[in-house]
Amino acid sequence: MLHIYAAVAEQERSMISQRTKDALAAVKARGVRIGNPQIARAQEVAAHHRTAVARPDHRSLPGRSSKARPVHAVRD
Structure with a gap:
């Protein structure tokens, strides 16, 4: 059971990371200095x-x- 929670948490962490990277790329594309x-x-x-x-x-x-x-x- 714990293994399933760990897999779900890892998947969620990966999705959060990808959304963050996409958002930063969009901001940079607009020319905003971050x-x-x-x-x-x-x-x-x-x-x-x-x-x-x-x-x-x-x-x-x-x-x-x-x-x-x-x-x-x-x-x-």
């Missing part, structure tokens, strides 16, 4: 820092006002 916005912002700032090191005359962060502090090089 994930943690704080991590996305941190990656955007890090990319800007790499660009700012290559072009020291560019001082503002993306999406910030022109009164932002100068960007300093970050050592890896």
Whole structure:
């Protein structure tokens, strides 16, 4: 009897996983950015820092006002 419950639970888990994957694919197809916005912002700032090191005359962060502090090089 326990074996039957385990088989049903495994089947249900598989169906939930497939629905989740399908939903995420549909959201991505619509062009929506998914994930943690704080991590996305941190990656955007890090990319800007790499660009700012290559072009020291560019001082503002993306999406910030022109009164932002100068960007300093970050050592890896």
